[in-house]
Amino acid sequence: MRHRPALFTAVLLLLFLGGIHVAQGDDKPASKPDLKPFVEEVRKLVEKHYPKAKVTLKDQTIHFEYNTRTFMIHEPLLRGEWQDAREELGPQKSGIYGDIELRAGEYGGMAIVPQSFDKRYFTLLLMAPYSKKLDHHLYIHLKYPRNVPEEFLKEFERLVDGFEEHVPARGRPGRNQDSSDLGKIQPPGGVPLLLSPGGPGTEISVDAIKKANKRLEAVPKEDLEKWVVELERIMDKKLKDGVPSARQVCRTDFVIHLSVAFDDLKWNAKTADNLFKRAQTMPASEAKVWKEAFEALLKKEIGQTDTTIYAGGPAWAVPLVLIPVDALHEGQKYSAERGKKYLARLKQLTAEDVSLWKDKVDEFGGTQLDAAVNIILLDDYFDKEKFQRDKFKAAIGARKK
DSSP states (O other), rough: OOEEHHHHHHHHHHHHHHHHOOOOOOOOOSOOOOOOHHHHHHHHHHHHHHHEEEEEETEEEEEEEEEEEEEEEEOOOSSBBBBOEEEEEEEEEEEEEEEEEESSSSOOSOSSEEEEESSSSSSEEEEOOEEETTTTEEEEEEEEEOOOOOOHHHHHHHHTTGGGGGGGOTOOOSSSSOOOOOGOOOTOSSSSSSSSTOOSSOOOHHHHHHHHHHHHHOOHHHHHHHHHHHHHHHHTTTOOSSSSHHHHHHHHHHHHHHHHHHHEEEEEEHHHHHHHHHHHHHHHHHHHHHHHHHHHHHHHHHHHHHSETTTOOOTTTTHHTTOOOOOGGTEEOOOHHHHHHHHHHHHOOOEEEEEEEHHTOOSSOOOOOHHHHHHTTTTGGEETEOOOOOHHHHHHHSSSS
16 A cells, blocks of 8 residues: 655645644653663673673672772872871772762762772762753762773773763663553654654644744754765665655654654764664665565554555664663673564564554654564563563553543
């Protein structure tokens, strides 16, 4: 089945309004971000340089240490005198010691950060990188001796400066999800902009179109073009340009559904660049396998012509729903091995499972592809990789209306 979707109509409307764009739903972060993905990144980095180090997570604090002892440290007073020596745990030669605590809001301490303090036996590095997206900061005490590997310090600073990439709030997109409140789970690409806030088949909102326009204007032209070219490579299909055209609809669909690349209506260049690096690693052959699996599940064809989009959605929707999914990637590289695991989960679903999610769970206006991917990321509903459908239905039935 083929039809002329709202997006093509929206493209025409946007021409009269001076561009092409859409409005966004409320992206409310959950109250307590999940540190588990981040602690694994910290563990990999620390154990790379200190294989025998202990890395632990307690509440919202990550701690790691290796080859430490108690030192007697004299601290200077403001009037130029010295305090009596006090005990302080720190690293010996070739050792390391660190605490990383996740705190709400921006750093409000008196010390300027980042800042290093000479403790005579070791150096204390104080850092407090802030994430606007999460509205949290990391309060970091890193203690290291003189012979610390320079590469470790560089990698550590890069990791903590970009911590928001590894610290989702509960229900944030692209992660293996916490199933305690299914309604908080966003689509993999984040909360989409809704052309028709009243739902499919309802009137397109002019206000939504204007907001979408702002997103399109926020993306540098060269960035938007390279994304479309990369999506064409993944789809293995060139898109015809023009107004309106499939290529223009692709641009608009990109800003609608890849909300994780934006801070509200502003382009987040850093996050977008990380996502683009992922896109570059996705083989066209993998996207084809996923497309065929989605089509088999939904019993709808996925694709488009120059003027229509098929009932299952456009072909570029497949990579757009997969690229933000951390579970399918090792860092910024797509993992075919991980893909096999989640494809096997996808093949156990039915169209009814997807409809149940869209009708009874999704509160953000996601697509059928979004629903399918969100379900296969629910580890609690796969026992030894077998989908627990009865448990899934019971959980949805028990949700408060």
